[in-house]
Amino acid sequence: MSDKDGASLWESVVANAARPPFHRDLPAGPSPDAPDLAPDPRNLFSLPYMACVEALADRLFLEKVVTLDDGSMRQLRAADARIDRYVLFRATWTPAFGERLHLALRDFNAACIEREGSHFANLSASTQDALLAALEKGDFSQSEWSVLHSQRDAFRTIYDAVCEGLFGEPGYGGNHGGIGWYYSNFKPIGT
Known part of the structure; x- marks a missing residue:
């Protein structure tokens, strides 16, 4: 299977993946609270949330x-x-x-700021890994995680959203060019 230029689907996917990614830079340290989702669920896509989603995907x-x-x-x-x-x-x-994802990201970023003094997206890879491990295990202290829902539920919500976006059907906005399929060594029929 090839595209209009004669390149294989695999070559097209990897060529698109090789482009320099767009990274969102956040100011260091605490920043104003992220917008509330109650009036409009699209507020989930403010700069702090999207930078966090990208950083979470990469970790x-x-x-x-x-x-x-x-x-x-x-x-x-x-x-x-x-x-x-x-x-x-x-x-x-x-x-x-x-709403579930908004709450998970908001609470996780608040715990990151409480523990490390900065948003998740601004931290080093090793610190991000340690924070994700703490979230998955439910190891944030009560002073760092003072919300009613479980840390493990927040981790599962975040993980599920990243998996769906990485491996799902590209028609739904994620898995751009089938990158997630190639990432997992799955090649669609006909390639």
């Missing part, structure tokens, strides 16, 4: 080197799959999903 699914059909190697990043677009689509389509 939950580390960069991976893949081999192209021509034998050359390329590096793929989970954030290049445009998971934030999937999350926007899904939150607009299913407001309950958007």
Whole structure:
């Protein structure tokens, strides 16, 4: 299977993935509270939330080197799959999903600021990994996580959203160009 330029689907996917990713820079340290979702679920897509989604994707699914059909190697990043677009689509389509994800991201970022003094997206990779491990295990202290829902539920909500955006059907906004499928070594029929 090839595109209009004669390149294989695999080559097209990897060429798009090789483009420099767009990264959102946040100011260091605490910043104003993220917007509330109650009036409009699309507020989930403010700068702090989208930077957090990208950083979470890259920590939950580390960069991976893949081999192209021509034998050359390329590096793929989970954030290049445009998971934030999937999350926007899904939150607009299913407001309950958007609200759950909003609360999980808001509370997780608040715990990151409490423990480390900065948003998750601004922290080093090793610190991000430690914070994700703490969230998954429910290890944030009561002073760091003072909300009513479980830390493990927040982790599961975040993880599920990233997985859906990385491996789902590209028509829903994520998995741009099928990057997630190639990331997982799944090749659609006909390639």
